[in-house]
Amino acid sequence: MAGIVQKTGRFFSNVGKELKRVSWPNRKELTRYTITVLTTVLFIVLFFTVIDLGLSWVIETFLEN
Secondary structure, three states: OHHHHHHHHHHHHHHHHHHHHOOOOOHHHHHHHHHHHHHHHHHHHHHHHHHHHHHHHHHHHHHHO
């Protein structure tokens, strides 16, 4: 049991050390990245919505005949 506690403590210690080495984005970069992600997600949602509606229309048209 003591080995697990030591390994867990060492793990979190290493996590803390790594987080200090991370190059965090500044406010301007973070805003730009957020806008990029949201725009990309919106585009993908719209794209798949159009594809879904188109395929639904095609399937409904063939099933009615």
